[in-house]
Amino acid sequence: MSWDRNAMAARAAKELKDGYYVNLGIGIPTLVANHIPDGVEVTLQSENGMLGIGPFPFEDGIDADLINAGKQTISELKSSSYFGSADSFAMIRGGHIDLTILGAMEVAENGDIANWMIPGKMIKGMGGAMDLVAGVKKIIVVMDHCAKDGGPKFIPECTLPLTGTNVVDMIITDLCVFRRIDHDSPFKLIELAPGVSEDDVAKKTTGKYSK
Amino acid sequence: MKKIYPDAAAALDGLLFDGMHLCVGGFGLCGIPERLIDALQDAGVNGLTIASNNAGIDNEGLGKLLRSRQVKKMISSYVGENKEFERQFLSGELEVEFCPQGTLAERCRAGGAGIPGFYTKTGVGTQVAEGKEVRQFDDEDYILERGIYADLCLIKGWKADKAGNLIFRKTARNFNAPMATAGKICVAEVEEIVEIGELDPDAIHLPSIYVKRLINGSPYDKKIEFRMTRERGDAA
Numbered sequence: 001m002s003w004d005r006n007a008m009a010a011r012a013a014k015e016l017k018d019g020y021y022v023n024l025g026i027g028i029p030t031l032v033a034n035h036i037p038d039g040v041e042v043t044l045q046s047e048n049g050m051l052g053i054g055p056f057p058f059e060d061g062i063d064a065d066l067i068n069a070g071k072q073t074i075s076e077l078k079s080s081s082y083f084g085s086a087d088s089f090a091m092i093r094g095g096h097i098d099l100t101i102l103g104a105m106e107v108a109e110n111g112d113i114a115n116w117m118i119p120g121k122m123i124k125g126m127g128g129a130m131d132l133v134a135g136v137k138k139i140i141v142v143m144d145h146c147a148k149d150g151g152p153k154f155i156p157e158c159t160l161p162l163t164g165t166n167v168v169d170m171i172i173t174d175l176c177v178f179r180r181i182d183h184d185s186p187f188k189l190i191e192l193a194p195g196v197s198e199d200d201v202a203k204k205t206t207g208k209y210s211k
Numbered sequence: 212m213k214k215i216y217p218d219a220a221a222a223l224d225g226l227l228f229d230g231m232h233l234c235v236g237g238f239g240l241c242g243i244p245e246r247l248i249d250a251l252q253d254a255g256v257n258g259l260t261i262a263s264n265n266a267g268i269d270n271e272g273l274g275k276l277l278r279s280r281q282v283k284k285m286i287s288s289y290v291g292e293n294k295e296f297e298r299q300f301l302s303g304e305l306e307v308e309f310c311p312q313g314t315l316a317e318r319c320r321a322g323g324a325g326i327p328g329f330y331t332k333t334g335v336g337t338q339v340a341e342g343k344e345v346r347q348f349d350d351e352d353y354i355l356e357r358g359i360y361a362d363l364c365l366i367k368g369w370k371a372d373k374a375g376n377l378i379f380r381k382t383a384r385n386f387n388a389p390m391a392t393a394g395k396i397c398v399a400e401v402e403e404i405v406e407i408g409e410l411d412p413d414a415i416h417l418p419s420i421y422v423k424r425l426i427n428g429s430p431y432d433k434k435i436e437f438r439m440t441r442e443r444g445d446a447a
Binding site for chain 2: 046047048049050055056057058059062063064065066067068069070071072073074076082083084085086087088089090092093112117123124125126127128129130131134135161162163164165
């Protein structure tokens with residue numbers, strides 16, 4: 001057993017606190033919006049220039065001028081606001097966003113993250129990821145525990161080009177949760193998915209962590 | 212001074228030359244100056260260096276200029292969903308400077324505000340920092356990034372008045388706002404041009420000083436990259 005995509009998103013959503021301004025990355029992080037706990041009000045930021053992302057629109061409410069950073073159509077809320085890209089990243093770089101949840105290809109035991117490039121293969125670019133990990137107060141990575149080839153993704157040192165150095169605070173995988181209290185401390189295994197043992201995690205992890 | 216031109220070709224007349232640098236607004240296909248991009252293609256101007264967050268998709272937006280091989284170099288943060296881009300980049304035909312999205316926005320904002328460079332935490336310790344000055348402020352490392360000031364800025368707005376005061380609509384504002392300022396001359400296309408006095412001066416997003424030439428590019432058939440909906444009755 002392990003967590004599926006939705007369960008991983010639900011676990012990440014437990015980290016949301018009332019009043020938070022949050023930026024969600026593309027993929028599983030986007031699903032976190034479906035699991036916001038009752039009684040917790042968060043405002044979602046989209047780096048293309050919006051605070052207060054609403055749900056996907058009804059068919060008759062689709063608007064090409066209203067998209068999220070994943071270029072999906074969305075809707076606005078009564079509390080929403082719009083701004084340009086320079087203002088958007090001033091919010092991000094300036095430390096005004098409380099939390100970002102994003103995907104990764106690799107995370108190192110020292111909190112380095114790689115998620116934007118595979119030399120010679122994938123050349124999509126970093127988008128806003130480097131700005132987010134440099135500027136947001138808390139960084140949570142949600143990713144599969146192992147790569148498609150079965151190799152670990154939480155590793156001693158990143159092998160791919162970095163997105164940021166010593167920035168990750170928490171890692172949520174399909175198997176478990178690692179957290180560290182500050183950027184000088186090692187990650188600690190704090191939670192296991194149902195049916196997953198400490199041994200299962202140890203076998204699939206090469207990055208150092210405490211129990 | 213008359214700012215309104217009959218069409219995109221007329222608005223670009225006399226401004227284009229081979230090897231020029233441009234800033235082009237938009238995020239994905241949202242808020243791209245599509246009439247002006249088409250006119251660039253028709254004009255056949257070559258060897259372009261273009262700062263734009265994305266490079267369009269295959270045969271849409273700046274993807275058209277890639278297909279016609281008019282682009283020498285792109286300065287962008289994200290170029291996925293574009294096979295022709297990938298092919299030209301991997302074969303070495305196209306030069307690419309990957310620039311973090313916020314750094315790109317700030318490079319344009321700074322360039323347009325007369326600030327030739329600034330320090331940022333973004334990209335410290337990554338490939339982006341290679342060859343750039345690193346300086347410590349309050350015990351943290353920052354890298355020096357240069358402002359961008361282009362020969363020509365092309366943007367898309369929603370409404371403008373005849374003086375050139377302009378407003379954007381929803382998330383189509385994106386890079387159009389900083390890029391309008393980041394060059395010698397900005398040409399804007401909008402969906403509607405109204406009389407002076409019809410726009411609330413307190414609600415102007417881009418003051419007229421930045422908009423030197425203006426066209427009404429309507430009608431627009433705006434493209435959507437990922438069309439997502441929910442059914443009525445679904446929980447939000």
